[in-house]
Amino acid sequence: TNETLRATDRTQQPLLNTDCLPGPFQHANFPACFTGPNPDDASSFAPWTHRPYCPPNTTYCVFTNADFQGPGRGVSIIDEQPPKANANTTPAVFSISRLLSSAPIHTQGPKHSSPSYEVRDIPGKGKGLVATRKIRRGEVFMVDYVAVVADGRFPTRVRRAQGRRLLAEAIERLPMGKEVLSLARSSSDPENVPAVEDVMKTNSFSVEIDGGEYMALFPRIARMNHACKPSALTHFNSTTLSNTVTAFRDILPNEEITISYTPFNLPSPARHTALLQKWGFTCTCALCTSPPSLLAASDKRRTTISRLGDKVVKLVSKGNPEALRRAAEMYEEVVHAAEREEGLVPHMGGHYEVLGRLWIAAGEGERGVGWVRRGREEERGFEEGGA
Numbered sequence: 001t002n003e004t005l006r007a008t009d010r011t012q013q014p015l016l017n018t019d020c021l022p023g024p025f026q027h028a029n030f031p032a033c034f035t036g037p038n039p040d041d042a043s044s045f046a047p048w049t050h051r052p053y054c055p056p057n058t059t060y061c062v063f064t065n066a067d068f069q070g071p072g073r074g075v076s077i078i079d080e081q082p083p084k085a086n087a088n089t090t091p092a093v094f095s096i097s098r099l100l101s102s103a104p105i106h107t108q109g110p111k112h113s114s115p116s117y118e119v120r121d122i123p124g125k126g127k128g129l130v131a132t133r134k135i136r137r138g139e140v141f142m143v144d145y146v147a148v149v150a151d152g153r154f155p156t157r158v159r160r161a162q163g164r165r166l167l168a169e170a171i172e173r174l175p176m177g178k179e180v181l182s183l184a185r186s187s188s189d190p191e192n193v194p195a196v197e198d199v200m201k202t203n204s205f206s207v208e209i210d211g212g213e214y215m216a217l218f219p220r221i222a223r224m225n226h227a228c229k230p231s232a233l234t235h236f237n238s239t240t241l242s243n244t245v246t247a248f249r250d251i252l253p254n255e256e257i258t259i260s261y262t263p264f265n266l267p268s269p270a271r272h273t274a275l276l277q278k279w280g281f282t283c284t285c286a287l288c289t290s291p292p293s294l295l296a297a298s299d300k301r302r303t304t305i306s307r308l309g310d311k312v313v314k315l316v317s318k319g320n321p322e323a324l325r326r327a328a329e330m331y332e333e334v335v336h337a338a339e340r341e342e343g344l345v346p347h348m349g350g351h352y353e354v355l356g357r358l359w360i361a362a363g364e365g366e367r368g369v370g371w372v373r374r375g376r377e378e379e380r381g382f383e384e385g386g387a
């Protein structure tokens with residue numbers, strides 16, 4: 001760590017960081033605002049292992065802990081300095097610094113011991129993840145940790161060159177910086193877009209931390225391609241900065257493992273626009289390349305799911321027996337549409353159970369109990385997959 005400090009900090013920063021002086025912006029517990037006698041002593045800006053990089057004329061800094069999740073990993077955060085008096089959100093860097101200062105975090109590896117996937121070339125999509133053994137439905141087969149996390153607003157709040165500098169510092173300070181820089185790039189003009197910016201845009205997902213929207217790069221998850229009917233789903237935990245990946249359904253050996261980059265219920269034109277504008281690629285997944293009639297049927301089901309879903313909520317809030325019966329009928333339609341869109345809804349079991357309860361409330365006890373039972377069996381199957 002000290003070597004890294006010498007190599008990067010002395011050359012690029014004045015010894016006294018003027019962006020971090022005591023005053024109205026000072027926060028008593030803010031680790032970046034060191035006041036110790038020796039500003040080169042790493043312990044004076046703990047829990048960061050590098051002196052925070054805070055360029056002039058911006059409120060943003062880079063905070064790095066090179067030890068997060070063990071040797072060869074680390075985490076860098078691009079976030080604001082201590083909040084201004086009128087700030088309505090707290091920078092995530094506060095909660096992350098608390099996390100790093102607390103008891104060591106145990107890496108929660110997936111429960112299965114044998115490796116379940118590897119990175120392989122996928123025609124037309126660069127690289128991707130492929131199952132090396134059968135992954136059972138419901139199994140948590142990967143837990144990845146964030147390597148770079150940046151306030152979603154920072155690109156619009158700093159000058160372009162400054163943004164690139166912040167990103168470069170954030171990535172280069174990481175022990176796994178080289179690995180991060182070897183991830184895919186999607187810019188149509190790679191000569192003129194620095195790798196740090198291109199890699200971050202191509203591989204980061206939007207996550208919520210302390211009510212704020214952040215861009216987060218998970219180096220292993222970054223290798224997973226998108227599919228409109230994915231085989232896996234991710235779940236981000238903002239307390240541990242981990243992202244668990246669970247199989248939606250059984251995934252067979254040599255099958256590609258995919259996740260969805262877009263919200264589930266979008267019809268295909270909206271998905272294409274989102275993937276092109278936000279992610280910069282044209283989707284060639286199995287659904288997008290299927291015959292137009294199949295794509296149209298899928299769009300119809302997805303539209304039904306979102307349209308009727310809203311109506312069901314309204315009917316249930318009315319609460320009278322006739323409204324509840326109509327809600328149950330509609331919900332059953334939603335459930336059937338979702339079943340035909342395999343991989344669209346994560347836990348059908350929960351929906352079966354809700355449908356059962358709706359039928360019971362509408363006075364159709366037997367029908368309701370049947371759905372509740374089916375829901376519980378389904379949920380049990382999902383939980384066992386992860387056991």
Ligand SMILES: C[S@@+](CC[C@H](N)C(=O)[O-])C[C@H]1O[C@@H](n2cnc3c(N)ncnc32)[C@H](O)[C@@H]1O
Pocket residue numbers: 124125126127128183184185186202203221222223224225226227279280281282283284285
């Ligand atoms: C987060 S990366 C996924 C891993 C990447 N393929 C790699 O080689 O590391 C996103 C990039 O993968 C490619 N990609 C992902 N899903 C795709 C899909 N459904 N169709 C075509 N390209 C896809 C695009 O080039 C996209 O910019």
